[in-house]
Amino acid sequence: MHAHITRRLFMAGSTMSIVMLSRAIRASAQESIEEVRWALPAVNDTMFVPRAWSTYVGAIMSLVQEGPLGFGDDLSLQPAVAESWKQTDDVTYVYTLRQGVTFGDGSPLTADDVVASFQYHMNPKSGSQLAAFFGSVDTVTAGSASEVTVKLKAPNVQFQYTPAHMAGFLFSKKQLEEFPEDIGTPDALPLGTGPYKLVEFTPADSVVLEARDDYWGPKPVAKRIVFSSIPDRQTRLLAAKNGDIDGTFDLAISDIDQWKSLGNVDVITAPSLGVFILTMDQSAAPFDDIHVRKAISYAVDREGLVKALLKGNGEAATALNPPEMWAGIMSADDARAFYATLPGYQFDLEKAKAELAQSKHAGGFEISVPGSSADPYMINILQSVSENLKQIGITMKVQELDANQWLAGYFRHENLGMQIMAYYPDFADAANYPFLFYASTNAVKDGMNGSNFKNAEVDKALEIANLKSDPKERAEALKSAFKIVNEDAALVPIFWPASAMAISNKYKLTGYSAFWYNIPWAIRGFGLKA
DSSP: OOOOOOOOTTOOHHHHHHHHHHHHHHHHHSOOBSOEEEEESOOOSOOOGGGOOSHHHHHHHTTTOOOSEEEOTTSOEEESSEEEEEEEETTEEEEEEOTTOBOTTSOBOOHHHHHHHHHHHHOGGGOOTTGGGGTTEEEEEEEETTEEEEEESSOOGGGGGGGGSGGGOOOOHHHHHHOTTTTTSTTSOOOOSSSEEEEEEETTTEEEEEEOTTOSSSOOSBSEEEEEEOOOHHHHHHHHHTTSOSEESOOOGGGHHHHHTTSSEEEEEEEOOOEEEEEEOTTSTTTTSHHHHHHHHHTOOHHHHHHHHHTTSEEEOSSSSOGGGGTTTSOHHHHHHHHTTSOOOOSOHHHHHHHHHTSTTTTOEEEEEEEETTSSSHHHHHHHHHHHHHTTTEEEEEEEEOHHHHHHHHHHOSSOOEEEEEEOOSSOOTTHHHHHHHOGGGBTTTSSBTTOOOOHHHHHHHHHHHHOOOHHHHHHHHHHHHHHHHHHTOEEEEEEEEEEEEEETTEEEOOOOTTTTTSOGGGSSEEEOO
16 A cells, blocks of 8 residues: 656756646636545544554645655655755755745744754654654754755665655644644644644544645645544445545445445545565564464465455565565566565465474464454454464464554564554655565564564665665665565565545545555645536
8 A cells, every 4th residue: 555656856846836836726726615524444542643653644644744855646756845855975865945834833944843853753762653764864954944954874765755755744843842742632733834734633533624825835625624533444435425424545445346336436546555464573482483484374365365355456465565666676577577486375274284283383372463443454354364373273363453552552562473564655665665574673662573573684685775776786685685584484465455545526636646645635636526
């Protein structure tokens, strides 16, 4: 949660200025919209991204905050508050900030704010959920009021994307220092340099944004955006039918036909680049036993889930990366051909029983697996897996939690057992997912590796994939890593879903993409239909 991506890594700021001016002229020519009412499956209990790194928080805060760089409609890197940037050597990036960029309170953005924002994630005491994106950074310094230099410990291909997604969102240094604990709460609403200002926040319920007249970029068409939490899918559908909401993200693909039948909304789809997986904590029994992991891998009916939940709008996952995530290294078709050579675990309950019989837990066991009630697929996936596991002697209880409880549990529990994770990329690079979910340094206490998978050969392969820029060298390293993790049944890939949203047919939105939660979507071709 794709098409091939052309990455323009070093665009000149002047080109972007022309694009921004063109957008601004188009926007000003439209009649402004007083208020847009937008529903999300969940509204977090904090709007501070480092403590609430999720797609729904991103959908809100990407309108309030932005980074030095951003993503274009084609997902390529583009200037944002940095008018230009350059890589001066293998480990040094220099960002030149635009003049006249201000936060929502009118204070100017300076290089010191960028340094403070990046260093917040780098400080272990901060407990930032995005710390892994800065693991390769050595220093962040301000060369002047408008120049920031980032030096890496070693070359890292992936770092180029960090200033463009949620990890790069910029905070006011003054606000970080004044409200170290309260920032993100109703008492200390986060400031940003984006097109909107956060003006009201009721935790777990609603958020109100107001357009900024002093935004450096294109003038927002909608003067006010009200986000509300509507976890229940049918309730959200009814709200759209009655005209109570103007749009929503993250539709369940299985519900698309119902949404299309309403008659007053348009449904927009795009490849998501997302993946649903089961992680199995190898640091403790029973998942330290490879036969248990293989048994569970064989007990997941991926094809059945794609048909039942996605109505065919997605693919059964045979590995962690969606094929399109290999863009720039190899084609999606070549990726699928490579996956066909890997150890596979097609749905087969007899093989699942045979694997369990070889394990130390041949008599079965009981587990409890939490899932988010806000996600359109998690609970249904877990219920399906539970029914299949019951047939091989494993009793699995499904815990239905709200989004906040589920995410907090994934990041904080020491013995995770089995977990379900839905992950959508912050950028499109073949090393992104493997680094997050397989690198030893990303064991769940510090990152996303909920399986606590640790393998020296995989770590070495990921190091090559992150350090080297040659596509062939990166491909070979990543292929070796994927072979090892599939043989080890390090986690259970389930499916790669498409992405869908709904919008009132009074409006248009042309900038919808896989990164809807990382971009200022409400100024990307949003407005009244002609």
